[in-house]
Amino acid sequence: MEKVNWPVKKKLFESEKQDVIANLKRNWYFPISAMAFFFLSVSLSFEYFAGLLLAVTASILISSRIPSIWAYARQSHMIVHVISILTAIGTCWNAKYLFYAIWRGYPKVQALENKLSIPFDLPAVVSIFSAAAALCFVYFCTLIFWKEMTRIIQKNRIFHDIAAAEYLVYGMLLIVFTIFMIAVFLKTDAFYSKGHFYNIIYSSDSPFLISRNVYLNLVHTQNDLRQPLFAVFASPFAGIPYLLVRAFRLHPNALVTQAVLTNIIQIILLLAANFMLTRMMKLNAIKRICFMVLTYCTYTTLLFTLMMEQYIVAYFWLVFCMYLISENRRPERIALWGAGGTLLTSMVLLPFMSQKSPIKNFKEWFLDMVKYGLEFVALMLAFCRFDVIFNLKAQIFSFTSFTGQTVATSNKLFQYTAFIHNCFAAPKAGTVSVKDFSVSGESTFISWQLNPVSHLDIIGILIFLLVIISAILNRDKISSRFAAGWVGFSIVILFLLGWGTRENGLILYSLYFGWAFLVLLFQLVERIQDKLNVTFLLPVISIGSAAVLTSVNLPSIREMIDFAIAYFPV
Numbered sequence: 001m002e003k004v005n006w007p008v009k010k011k012l013f014e015s016e017k018q019d020v021i022a023n024l025k026r027n028w029y030f031p032i033s034a035m036a037f038f039f040l041s042v043s044l045s046f047e048y049f050a051g052l053l054l055a056v057t058a059s060i061l062i063s064s065r066i067p068s069i070w071a072y073a074r075q076s077h078m079i080v081h082v083i084s085i086l087t088a089i090g091t092c093w094n095a096k097y098l099f100y101a102i103w104r105g106y107p108k109v110q111a112l113e114n115k116l117s118i119p120f121d122l123p124a125v126v127s128i129f130s131a132a133a134a135l136c137f138v139y140f141c142t143l144i145f146w147k148e149m150t151r152i153i154q155k156n157r158i159f160h161d162i163a164a165a166e167y168l169v170y171g172m173l174l175i176v177f178t179i180f181m182i183a184v185f186l187k188t189d190a191f192y193s194k195g196h197f198y199n200i201i202y203s204s205d206s207p208f209l210i211s212r213n214v215y216l217n218l219v220h221t222q223n224d225l226r227q228p229l230f231a232v233f234a235s236p237f238a239g240i241p242y243l244l245v246r247a248f249r250l251h252p253n254a255l256v257t258q259a260v261l262t263n264i265i266q267i268i269l270l271l272a273a274n275f276m277l278t279r280m281m282k283l284n285a286i287k288r289i290c291f292m293v294l295t296y297c298t299y300t301t302l303l304f305t306l307m308m309e310q311y312i313v314a315y316f317w318l319v320f321c322m323y324l325i326s327e328n329r330r331p332e333r334i335a336l337w338g339a340g341g342t343l344l345t346s347m348v349l350l351p352f353m354s355q356k357s358p359i360k361n362f363k364e365w366f367l368d369m370v371k372y373g374l375e376f377v378a379l380m381l382a383f384c385r386f387d388v389i390f391n392l393k394a395q396i397f398s399f400t401s402f403t404g405q406t407v408a409t410s411n412k413l414f415q416y417t418a419f420i421h422n423c424f425a426a427p428k429a430g431t432v433s434v435k436d437f438s439v440s441g442e443s444t445f446i447s448w449q450l451n452p453v454s455h456l457d458i459i460g461i462l463i464f465l466l467v468i469i470s471a472i473l474n475r476d477k478i479s480s481r482f483a484a485g486w487v488g489f490s491i492v493i494l495f496l497l498g499w500g501t502r503e504n505g506l507i508l509y510s511l512y513f514g515w516a517f518l519v520l521l522f523q524l525v526e527r528i529q530d531k532l533n534v535t536f537l538l539p540v541i542s543i544g545s546a547a548v549l550t551s552v553n554l555p556s557i558r559e560m561i562d563f564a565i566a567y568f569p570v
Contacts, residue, residue, distance in 0.1 A: 020064045027063035029136055034059035037134030038384040040095040040127065041218045043102070048219070051386030058382035059137070073143050080146045087239030088139035094216040094242050096131035100124055138235075145236050148334050156327055158276060163285040170271060173296055177267055177305050184306055185260050190448075190564035191308050192259040199434050199447050200568065201560065203505030206308035210259060214310060216242060218384065225395040227310060228380055228388045229341025234313045237265045256570065259308060267305060269316040274301075276323045277515060280479045281523065290542035291522055297549040298518065299426045300510040302557050311511045314343035318512070325352050326478045336372065337379055343512070347376070348489060404498020414453040416495040417460035419506040423514030424463070424549060426556030427451070427507055431563060448563050450504050467517055470524035480523055486516035 035056045042048040066072060076084075103109055103123040112122070153159065185191065189207075190200045197208035205222070214220040215238035218231045241261035244250070251257045274295050278288040295301050304312055317338035325331045331353050339346035351358065354368035380388060388395070404412050418427065428451040436443040467487055474480035490513040493499050500506050522542075529537040 019067075023064050023067055024060070027066060027069045030063045030069055030140065031056055031059040033133055033135070033137035036130045037092070037095065037137045038218075040092075040099040040130050040134060041384060043219070044106075045387075047387040047390040048384075050390070051381070051384045054381045054386050055384035058378075062382075069140055073140055076143055076147050077150075080143060080150065083240070084139050084143040084146060085135075086243055087142045087236055088135050090239035090241070090243030090246070091138050091142075091216050091235050092131040092134045093246050094213050094239075095134065095218075096127040097246075098212060098217060099127040099130065103127075142236050142239070145334075148332075149236075152324065152332055152334070156324065158279060158323070166285055166289055169289050170275070170292060173292065174267065174271055177296065178264055181263055181267065181305050182260055184561055184564075185256060185263070185570075187570060188561070188564040188568050189256070189259075189570050190568035191306055192255060193568055194255060195568075196436055196445055199449070200445075201307070201448050201564070202429075202450060202507055203500070203503045204307060204309060204508060209310065210255070210262075210308055213238075213242065213258070215262060215313075219387070222310065225388050225392065225399070226344055227314070227342055228344065228385050229337065229383060230310060230313065230343075232383050233317060233338040233341050234310075237269065237313070238262055241265055253570065263306075263308060266308075266312040270301065270304065270312050273312075273316040273319040274515075276319045277479075277519060280319075280323045280326050280482070281477075281519060282479070287526070287538060290539055294522070294542050294546050294549075295518065297546040297553065298424050298514070299549075299553045299556070300423050300514045302553055303507070304511050307508075309508065309511075310342065311508070314339075314346065315511050315515070317342050318346045318349075319515070321346070321349055322482050325349065326482065333372070333375065337376060340376055341379070345489075345493065347373075402499055402502065404501035407498050407501045411453070412495055412498045412501045414456060415501050415504065415506050416491070417457040417464070418453045419494060419510065419513075420460035420463050420517060421457045422460075422507055423510045423517055425459070426553045429556075429560070446567050448560055450507060452504060463517060463521070466524055467520040470520040470527070473527050474520070474523045477523065479519060483516040483519040483523075486513065487520070489513075490516070 035052070038052050038055050042052050063069065074081075100123050103126075104121075109123060112118075189195075191204075191206050192210040193200060193207040194211060195207075197211065198205045200207065209220075209222060212220055214222050214230065215234040216231055217223065220231065223230045241264070242258065244261055245254055245258045251260075271292075274292055275288070278291050281287075281291070283291060317335065321331070321335035321339040324335045333353075336347075336349060336353055339349060350369055350372055351365075353372050354365045356365040356368055358365040377389070380386075421427075429448060430451060431446050432449045433444045434447040434449070436445050467484075471480055471484035471487070475484075490509075494501070494506055494509060494513070500509060522538075525538050525541050529535070
């Protein structure tokens with residue numbers, strides 16, 4: 001290749017410089033809009049303002065590399081434009097609301113208004129103008145998100161070739177469980193109460209998540225190291241429901257409407273995630289129907305139809321990432337970012353993102369791991385999450401309280417075997433009096449909690465043994481290898497690390513880990529059917545298991561709902 005002399009290098013540099021300046025002139029509004037949006041989320045601390053500076057710098061760099069952000073965006077379908085603008089309005093409206101609620105409470109703000117004799121509500125005016133300016137940034141980010149998601153879904157034909165019978169069954173499941181959720185939410189606010197934030201149902205903090213809308217609030221207290229980009233990957237789904245809450249008075253209590261509409265989106269995401277599991281398992285239409293019906297009879301799905309937890313969104317992105325890895329030799333980065341951003345532990349999928357073999361090409365594979373990891377960190381900085389990195393050590397130390405350091409190994413084993421069982425069948429639970437952490441003093445309230453586990457769960461052990469057998473027999477399937485790996489990962493997190501065992505609350509992790517046990521059990525029956533060459537075995541066992549699980553789980557769910565209505569009526 002001919003060596004480029006200095007004058008040519010200089011000319012190329014000047015040409016690139018001119019392009020950068022031209023791009024910045026065309027995209028001048030993007031960094032300003034980004035600054036306005038992130039300003040609505042910052043607090044009075046060094047890490048937040050440093051994060052704001054880094055995020056705005058990142059938006060400037062992005063603006064300098066794209067000839068025209070608007071030209072790129074307007075290539076999208078009109079439906080994508082409409083969804084993106086409505087989502088942006090909902091997201092910015094929520095940011096404006098939270099900004100005003102926080103800054104109105106600062107005494108120094110009130111003192112400044114009095115000192116300067118400002119004749120208007122300063123935080124209200126600032127929040128309105130900032131939210132209006134932020135619309136552009138959120139709109140473009142959402143538009144790019146949906147363009148990528150549409151491309152990936154169409155490329156992989158995720159929702160193609162669905163039989164008419166499947167549409168009927170899945171539609172009925174969606175309708176039945178949506179009506180079930182709405183009926184419960186209209187009678188009790190135990191799952192989204194403003195009165196008590198923690199421990200109403202098990203060790204859940206669902207009401208606290210709703211109080212400041214964890215789905216749209218970039219810096220919600222729970223969107224910490226564990227879920228650093230949760231709002232980034234949840235807001236495209238949750239923005240429009242929030243807009244409907246604010247724009248229309250669908251119920252006298254706005255919190256009821258917000259909980260119902262947000263949870264409808266979660267029910268849809270749960271259905272989509274379970275369906276992607278069937279795709280990853282390479283099931284035909286009949287087997288897909290059997291699997292989908294079976295999932296909705298497990299205690300896990302019945303519970304999370306009501307629980308306003310972050311695990312459904314995290315579960316959706318986890319399954320989406322695994323599915324794309326199993327289908328493509330070149331996985332999509334957005335899936336990994338979504339999985340890791342909504343629950344950091346899902347970054348264990350990082351080693352599977354590279355096309356290189358860790359055995360044959362270790363150096364290149366390792367460099368890919370570093371590259372993808374740094375991209376994730378860069379994404380955090382671009383979305384103003386420098387505070388997570390800045391407080392990394394303190395957060396890691398604080399999370400040790402959630403582990404089982406003070407729990408005996410035998411007790412952690414008892415809880416883990418019970419957890420396996422409870423992914424399918426309802427656990428034993430009842431009412432207890434717990435301290436109210438929402439208020440100071442010695443206030444308590446009645447809560448619905450798991451009964452202490454004092455022995456090994458025989459059914460849990462049996463399920464675990466069957467899962468091991470299935471993993472060995474189906475080791476040729478990538479879905480089985482993923483499921484087996486996730487079972488192993490659950491052992492590390494829930495048993496060895498003892499996460500959640502201190503508060504006896506492993507049931508809340510059943511959605512995130514339980515799918516792996518169900519997949520392997522289903523594949524074990526599928527393998528037995530293939531060996532016996534009996535086509536009706538899997539449907540019969542699926543229907544029988546669904547009937548048994550329903551008879552066990554519905555009374556327990558009803559008992560929990562009766563408690564919620566009695567103690568936490570709307």
